[in-house]
Amino acid sequence: MSVPACLSTLFASLKFRLTAIGVLVLALGIGLITVQLTQHAERDLLQMQRQRELDGVVRSAAVLSRRCVELQRALRASASLLDEATLADPQRLASALQATPALRELFSYVFVADANGKVLLVADSQGLRHPQVWIGDRDYFQTAITQARPAISEPLPDRVLGQPVVALVHPLTDIGSGRVHGVIGGAMKLASRELLSDLVESTNGNAGDTGATVIVTDANGRILAHPEPRRLLGQLREEPGLREATEAWWASGAPVEPSGLSLPQAGQMVSNAGVPGPDWVVWRLLPEEALLAPLHQARREALQWAGALVLLLGACLLLVVAWLLRPLTLLRRRALRLFEPGDHAAGDWPALNGEIGQLSQVLRQVSTAREQVEHLNREVLVKLRSVMNASPLGIAVSRDGKAEMVSDEFCRLFGRPREALLGSTPEIVFGAEPDWQRARAESEAAFRNGQRYQGDWQLRRADGSLFWARLHGRLVDEHQLRAGTVWTVSDISSEVAEREQLAWSASHDLLTGLANRRAFLQRANRLLAERPASLAAALLVIDLDRFKPINDTAGHAAGDAMLKAVAAAIGQQVRGSDLVVRLGGDEFGVLLPSCPPEAAQRVAGHIREAVDSIVLPWGVQKLRVGASLGLAMLDSDTLDTADWLHQADIACYADKAERKREDRQDREVAELPPPPTLRIVGQG
Structure with a gap:
């Protein structure tokens, strides 16, 4: 027997517990007296000093x-x-x-x-x-x-x-x-x-x-x-x-x-x-x-001497208790044979007197009743396994957090043999430890309130692949939590995929993959509501120049390809915390939270350069576009999201007019001149 097992057996022993209680009471008494006396001495010494x-x-x-x-x-x-x-x-x-x-x-x-x-x-x-x-x-x-x-x-x-x-x-x-x-x-x-x-x-x-x-x-x-x-x-x-x-x-x-x-x-x-x-x-x-x-x-x-005395007295007490409880040891040895094959409850039991003799009689009666109950349980378990294996759902019965029974469908869902699942804990089928901890807390709260539990979680198969499953749970006995729990598991991966696709489509532009106007309005409204903490925020509106001729001459497929290229170019110039949106048509927007005016100017300049440098080969053509930009800072005078967007649009219109005027002055230049300094709306 290993050392931990020996220690566990020792701590469970009645002789050890009685001895430990006596030693503990003695040690506490001596310790309290010693501490009390020293505390009085400390108080008197400090007062005198x-x-x-x-x-x-x-x-x-x-x-x-x-x-x-x-x-x-x-x-x-x-x-x-x-x-x-x-x-x-x-x-x-x-x-x-x-x-x-x-x-x-x-x-x-x-x-x-x-x-x-x-x-x-x-x-x-x-x-x-x-x-x-x-x-x-x-x-x-x-x-x-x-x-x-x-x-x-x-x-x-x-x-x-x-x-x-x-x-x-x-x-x-x-x-x-x-x-x-x-x-x-x-x-x-x-x-x-x-x-x-x-x-x-x-x-x-x-x-x-x-x-x-x-x-x-x-x-x-x-x-x-x-x-x-x-x-x-x-x-x-x-x-x-x-x-x-x-x-x-x-x-x-x-x-x-x-x-x-x-x-x-x-x-x-x-x-x-x-x-x-x-x-x-x-x-x-x-x-x-x-x-x-x-x-x-x-x-x-003093405490060291007291400890030595307590240990000596404890050893003497242990010997006395062991002698008094010797009949109980004989009874324990006979009771252990109840679990041996072929042992009968009516076998020879030691003749004991007093309370231990009465306990021996009770154990004999209990063992007889246990034989009858075990026979009935075996019949019930055979029927229950047949019902579980016939169900199209994965079914498991657990007690004390460990699986005691699993159905064939449960084994198939997780790709594990029955022997690997029996006696296991739910951690092996959950995708992540935090998910299991949260699911356990939610299910235990539902069971304490007398309710059934239902939740959707990502579970893990034996090969490491994940799938979405709907988990149902109810207590075997609503009045006794430790009686066990019945769980059913069904695969809902296709249902979750459809739901996630619908949620993504509701907030994103299908062509470019960027956030749409709805997502933009939600984020902008949140920034306005967080003022004044969010005042260092900027809104950049981008309107493409020379985009309509691409649709007219090269076709809408070329226009769609150009919009995707522009979306990718803009996304490469912003931070992960920024939001790039397609507002509609050839108009884009960027929300820049926690971005002072100078930094917003630099981001706008980089975006303009990135868009201006796009060259999209299309057949024998090389398609190009330009970008007019409008920048508006969020301030305390901004009324709402529409007002903020309107300020950025005004700045964008002014930038577009300036770019057209410069194009008229120098039409022979192949590339656009350096962009003018953006006019920021919302800065005093």
């Missing part, structure tokens, strides 16, 4: 605030050395700044500017400089001068270093008069490992989790400090994984809250706190996955 994150970001903001205060105090201490006389004397000013090495360690550089904003001196790790820089237009400078108080700038491009910096300034005030005669300030490069980056590193330890990311922004969400320097001066709302949190922050008015905020963000713990003074905001981001990873690992290990 959110509070830790909030406390940490508040401490970080406090550290940053204290650091800003310390820097301002350092500037204030140095400001006491810079009176107005010192600012006026470059040597004294240089000496004063050289006396503040600690201040220069705190900033990228220290600068002194007079009350007009001129930078007098800059001191950094490289020494002293006198740059030609003016900062009188900076907001922080104006605040320090006009309000005589310290100020912190917003992030801005530095005029000394040419890099983004934050500047802290302190006013230089005359003690006697209180007049501000300049400022002393310090600038810190945002891209270097100075104030903001150092503060970010110092705050990581405060929160107790090095997996968190710390970002510092101003009150407008502009990034001042970031682990990735390329993100500096970018907008926080563009930060990956922070969109939901930043939207919530902006929606609440973008508060700079020193006591801290917890913000929603899928998969992240996001909190922020405001820094009083400079109005900065410290943000902390901690991925929940990193926090919960140990807990998830513990859950996996």
